[in-house]
Amino acid sequence: MSTVMKKVDAVIVGFGWTGAIMAKELTEAGLNVVALERGPMQDTxxxxxxxxxxxxxxxxVRKKLFQDVSKETVTIRHSVNDVALPNRQxxxxxxxxxxxxxxxHWSGVHFRVDPIELRIRSHYEERYGKNFIPKDMTIQDFGVSYEELEPFFDYAEKVFGTSGQAWTVNGQLVGEGRGGNPYAPDRSNPxxxxxxxxxxxxxLFQKAANEVGYKPYNLPSANTSGPYTNPYGAQMGPCNFCGFCSGYVCYMYSKASPNVNILPALKPLPNFELRPDAHVIRVNLDSTKSKATGVTYIDALGREIEQPADLVILGAFQFHNVRLMLLSGIGKPYDPKTGEGVVGKNFAYQNMGTIKAYFDKEVHTNNFIGAGGNGVAIDDFNADNFDHGPHGFVGGSPMWVNQAGSRPIAGTSNPPGTPAWGSAWKKATADYYTHQVSMDAHGAHQSYRGNYLDLDPVYRDAYGQPLLRMTFDWQENDIKMNRFMMEKMGKIAEAMNPKAIALLGKKVGEHFNTASYQTTHLNGGAIMGTDPKTSALNRYLQSWDVHNVFVPGASAFPQGLGYNPTGLVAALTYWSARAIREQYLKNPGPLVQA
Amino acid sequence: MSEQDNPRREFLRKTLTLIPVVTVASTGLGGSVLMATPAAAAPAAPEPAGRTSSPAAPYEPTYFTAEEWAFLNAAVARLIPADEQGPGALEAGVPEYIDRQMHTPYASGALWFMQGPFNADAAPEMGWQSKLVPKQIYRLGIAATEALCKKVYNSTFAGLDSATRDDVLKQLEAGTPQFENVPAKMFFSFLLQNTKEGFFCDPIHGGNKGMVGWTMIGFPGARADFMDWVERNEQYPFPAVSIRGERA
Structure with missing residues (x-):
């Protein structure tokens, strides 16, 4: 039997960016809020x-800050005909x-979104005709526009203390010749x-991109270029490019995090409680299955605890949100055979390509220097900034040098053909470690009928619940786009005039490799939209089926973006919180009539 | 940031400003001394002056047996040999590092999802699917390699000359020998990965003694403060420092 806690106004599952933002917004609205975080307390x-x-x-290397897969992981298979195997490491x-x-532990690349990506299906159909999008590609419009989200992008940047250069502010050109991105949408503030x-x-990338005729710009970064105090009173110090960024806690208070930028404002509040070591196992529903009554979790001692609440926010990582919905019976599970159902649908990722260029000793790239959000990029091939017509694929890709800091155990790389050990390896490693440039094509990834999430029939977590199963593989469109982007980025690499180049792109017929790091930008599975038949959430991230459950996060993206997801995740969370504060609390019920 | 955190930020700034002072005193010296030392004669663990530590007593392994220890020393000395580039894995203390790692959760597979059923024959793109853990992989892999050396060369691995040891390691790397209990390739990949870890980790973990790995490639270790160096196309001049404050 569960111990039952005192009822609260809102319970939040997970205390990352979305959980922290929701906690701040809902406590501002006067609600009593409890946030349940399954991992330990952590701070600077x-x-x-x-x-x-x-x-x-x-x-x-030993992955201290990442998910503890000894307790819970996901299983993965490439198609419905395969048996899924656990992601053991x-x-x-x-x-x-x-x-x-x-x-x-993120890096801090902090983008908005290219406006067309929010209405990607409509945009492609308008520009290229109805037959351009492949039949099995299930991309959808988000159901919200850039103009609607602009104030929330703006506010999130202020909370994060984001560094960057605007192109236009309220229609006034401010960024030309100063590192602005000519493809960026208009902004209300710098x-x-x-x-x-x-x-x-x-x-080097900036110079080479200019030579090739592209339009390089400075990456927007949630690493501080100077001292900063955010709207919550949280202070940040200037980033010193320590090179221990992605995968680390920032010791300088320079990389935006829920811990540095939001938690200090929540801690003193009497109407907020953060409960770490609380692993939520399900959302509890009432007998009508249309209203949640709270959540049940396992505490540090292994006791089952019930936390009743009027409002439930699923603010966990993308695939945990989807799994919790499936485990709790919120929304109809997706069936790839019929294409019906919504939970688990449109699982998408990031379509990466990488080029490494190796230089002589007079070029000092000093790769131990770095900041996770920093760099120079081009958008000439992102979103729909070029004519896709002749190329026959959907999607775009920003390209960049984003030197976050490479360290010697995992961050050394040598020209192709170098042995992996012995004196030749040693010499190459000594020759090239501080003389190389790594650049990425950070491609958008589309959603397909066959890429989806459901519960695994075999493997279970440490608490006896089914693991989430990913059915996922690269599709023809992905390979086509990746090869196009690699060719374009190759021109930039060649213009740098290096001694050697390594091309790390996708080959025809290549399968998704679960062992090789790509990105942590997983999307979809509990997507937002305008029709309950094709989306799990309405445009305010509210469950169509259970009106007091809201599900912020990249799980709401109907497909992947060219840009990194965190900026849109944060903006959508503020957008959803505004709807809860201004509409839902006054009149609890569906915010959009199905 | 709340009020109570400010004193800490102040403390951080003070700590950081100390580093360059230390740096000036030691610029170049440590690195050049190390590089000038004939590699083969390099001491096992050059300790910076002024630090208290017991004189170089040889490390006694606590996981590996004497026979396994001989293999490990002989193998890592070939994977990262001492040569004209400078000291190698032996001089960096890699065997000590690997032995110490055998007592961590990593070596017991405790960081991994290890619930069955297992499918050890899964395609490589499915990632780790074996039920073996690093401790076992070393025990089984060393025994199998020693049995191979005994059969083919009538010698222990450590008893072979360098060229023959390289040849055996290349066979393991290619997965040529069909070992019964552990794939040769899997054993080799752990041996190589852990050797590189021991060569390049912070000395706090028992490897990279004297920061020889970092010095070889120009990694400054725990300095982690490059505000003034971001935009400069020039060699970073200061030698590495470790978490414990040692200077290369």
């Missing part, structure tokens, strides 16, 4: 203490664990901080 002190945090083996993606979630400095690698 002691988890990011200098110099202990400057430890590659403990953090990146983290590889392709690195979800977080503990207070701050992946927001504590970035809170100016762009960060550019590393030598980023400078």
């Amino acid at each position: 002190y002691p988890d990011g203490n200098y110099p202990q945090v400057i430890d590659e083996l403990t953090y990146s 983290l590889g392709a993606f690195l979800p977080g664990n503990g207070v701050g979630g992946a927001g504590l 970035f809170p901080l100016e762009s960060q400095k550019n590393t030598v690698s980023a400078q």
Whole structure:
């Protein structure tokens, strides 16, 4: 039998970016809020203490801050005809664990969204005709526009303390010749901080991209270019490019995180409680199955605890949100055979390509210097900034040098053909470690009928619940786009005039490799939209089926973006919170009539 | 940030400003001394002056047997040999590092999802699917390699000359020998990965003694403060420091 806790107004599952934003917004509205985080308490002190945090083996290699897969993981298969196997060691993606979630160890690339990607199906059908999108590609419009979200992008940047250069502000050109992105949509305000400095690698990319005729710009970064105080009174210090960014707690208070930017404002509140080591196993529904009564979780001692609440926010990582909906019976599970059902549908990822260029000793890229959000990019092939007509694929890709800091155990790389050990390896590693540039094509990934999430029939977690199963593989459109992007980025690499180049793109027929890191940008499975037949959530991230359950996160994206997802995740969370505060609390019920 | 965190930020700034002072005193020295030392004669663990530590007593393994220890020393000395580039894995203390790792949760597979059923023959793109854990992989892999050396060369691995040891390691790397209990390729991949870890980790973990791995490639270790170096196309001049404050 569960111990039953005192009822609260709102319970939040997961304390990463979405959980922290919702906690702040709902406590501002006067609600009593409890946030349940399944991992431990974590903060800058002691988890990011200098110099202990400057430890590659403990953090990146043994994966200290990432999800504990000994307790729970996902299973993966390439098609419905395969038997799914557990992801026994983290590889392709690195979800977080503990207070701050992946927001504590992320890099900090902080984009908005290209407006056409919010209405991608409509846009492609308008420009290229109804037959351009492949039949099995299930991309959908988000159901919300850039104009509607602009104030929330703006506010999220202020909370994060984001560094960057606007192109236009309220229609006035401000960014030409200063690192602005000519493809960026209009903004209501400049970035809170100016762009960060550019590393030598980023400078090389900028020069080469200009030579090839592209339009390089400074990456928007949630690493501070100067001291900053956000609207919640949280203070940040200037980023010193320590090079221990992605995978680490920032010891400098320079990388935005829920812990640095939001938690300090929540801690003193009498109407907020953060309960770590609380692993939620289900959302409880009433007998009508149309209303949640709260959640049940396992505490640190293994006791089952029920937390009643009027409002339930699922703010866990993308695939945990989807799994909790499936485990709780919220929404109809997706069936790839019929295409019916919505929970688990439109699972999408990121379509990455990488090129490494190796230089002589007079080019000092000093790759140990780095900041996770920093760099120089081009958008000439992102979104629909070029004519897709002749190329026959859907999707775009920003390309960039984003030198986050590479460390010697996992971050050394040598020209193709170098042996993996012995004196030849040693010499190459000594010759190239500080003389190389790595650049990425960070491609959008589309959703398909056959890529989806459901519950695994065989494997279970430490609490006896079925693991989530991913059925996922690269499709023809993905390979086509990746090869196109690699060719375009190759021109930039060649213009740098390096000694050697390594091309790490996708080959025809290649399967998804679960062991090799790509990104942690997983999308979909509990998608937002305008029709309950094709989406799990309405445009305010409210469950169509259970009106007091809201599900913010990249799980709501109907497909992947060219840009990194966190900026849109944060903006959508503020957008959803505004709807809860201004509409839902006054009149609890569906915010959109089905 | 709340009020109570400010004193800590102040403390951090003070700590950081100390580093360059230390740096000036040691610029270049440590690195050049190390590089000038003939590699083969390099001491096992050069300790910076002024630090208290017991004189170089040889490390006694606590997981590996004497026979396994001999294999491990002989193998890592070939994977990262001492040569004109500088000290190798032996001088960096890689065997000590690997032995110490055998007592961590990693070596017991405790960081991995290890619930069955297992499918050890799954395609490589499905990632790790074996029920073996690093401790077992070393025990089984060393025994199988020693049996191979005994059969083919009538010698222990450590008793072979360098060229023959390289040849055996290349066979393991290619997965040529069909070992009964552990795939040769799997054993080799752990041996190589852990050797590189031990060569490049912070010395706090028992490897990279004297920061020889970092010095070889120009990694400054725990300095982690490059505000003034971001935009400069020049060699970073300061030697590495470790978490414990040692200087290369």
